[in-house]
Amino acid sequence: MDSIFHEKQEGSLCAQHCLNALLQGNYFTAVDLAELARQLDETERQTMAEGGLATEEYQRFLQQPSSNFDDSGYFSIQVLQRALRVWGLELMPFKSSDYVATSARADPTSQNAYICNFKDHWFCIRKLGHQWFNLNSLLTGPELISDTFLSLFLTQLQQEGYAIFVVQGDLMESEADRLLTVAPAVQPVKPPLIADAPSAASASSADVDLARALEESRRMIDDQDQTLRDTLTQSREGSGATEDDDLQRALALSLQGFQESAPPPSTSANQTSTSAEEVRRNREAFLDRLKADQQTSNASAEISQTNSQEPSADSGESAQTDEEMLQAAIAMSMSTKST
Template identity: 50%
Template sequence: MDLIFHEKQEGQLCAKHCLNALLQGPYFTEFDLATIAKTIDDEERLKMAEGGENRAEYREFIEGPSFNMDDSGYFSIQVIANALKVWSLELIPFKSQNAIAEIARKDPTSQKCYICNYRDHWLTIRKIGNQWFNLNSLLSGPELISDTYLALFLAQLQEEGYSIFIINGELPACKSDQVLSTMRVEQTEKPHAIVEYGDRSSTEAVKGDSFTGEGDEESCIARAIAASLESELEDEQKQLQAAIAMSLESQ
């Protein structure tokens, strides 16, 4: 497990932790993400100004807080999307009608990695070598997820309110992937959850992040069936897609 890059939760910088876990290295700092967020803010400000700088809507926009970052370390979906574009990677909503998403819903193991968001928390689920790992920064270390239970884990996250995105594109080469392609990891003990996570509802975030198929199997399957009955496109997903599209249009 020491080979796998994993950042433990620092403040509320889960977006940074999520991206670095995905890329398997310390590629982004909070300052890098803040720079991306500021660029997006500036582009949104210019777009708003096109309608006239004397409008009440424009004044309210420029006087209000950034929608892309805040002092706590929160970063928006637009920031995540733009950071991934540096590596020619794109976000595809799991519930979208995109052909890749349709394949992923039928067989989640057909993809390489997912990032998930609930409220302000981001986490990564990635295949390293021939095995899947939960790289949630709220855990003290990587957590092994079997192929059999990956679909149930994703279903559980959806039921608990997480939005899931497929990462499409070629990930940078990493040592952990190379080494674990020739060997398998055995995990005898689950990593502990990090509960010191500010004053946000960390217990809610942790609740769905430590499942590997053990425990109350019938309950997990029931939750997975319930999640599978949800509509393919929810309002939240549509809003996130629109946000990503707006970000891409401003480039």
């Protein structure tokens, strides 16, 4: 399909694109069509002047802009007809009662080309080889149309308000005709509209840039990994170390770093441990003294029994001594707790 001549839309030059697509070559420019339009304007002016230069109709005609072209690049059907007449071609309305139009409505594939117009837009549908193509300049490329779809497509265009013209006459054979006759075109994906193409191209460019960036990132990571592996290998070879030795060194360094990063024990914790130790020692000392006092008490009791013949004042004195010992023990215990 690369051999098919197809011009993409520029400004409002769709009439130029339509004619060149029909003729399959760069045969007309905007300047050529503008000159034809001025010739038509002059012919119309001369016709209006026949009624008198001073008439109101003639003066109104001079004040009106041209109906055949404008500064945007629009050209009328009369300009297209004048341009095609040079090539021996005529345009017949599709709804005409003419025999050619009747045959076209009965079997659209019996013709060679159609020109379609809606408001200010023109485009061409043409047979190349044995296949039909939509050569709309609003598309990014030619669109392959099957024989069955051609009839439906023309019907759809009429329903949308398009004016359709049958191209009468013999179209000269183009390079695309010769190539497509031998090797028919296959088009699995239809060409998008030009209006949709920039966003798609932008997305495609972004995808390419992203893929390129990811590939570069992977390459840098692979290079760093390889450099690290080479360094470790050289280190082991130079020191005679094994992988286990490397692992042990790594673990030791990790533990050392953890110990260095661990916070020092708090002063309050040390003070708490010291206080608990002092309480324990004081408690042991108290228990030792209590045992000693108990032993002393037992010894005193034995002495009391031995000297039972002594006056009762002695026993009272002995009981008083035991009570004093108990009070002393309690006082010592309280002193230890307060300490």
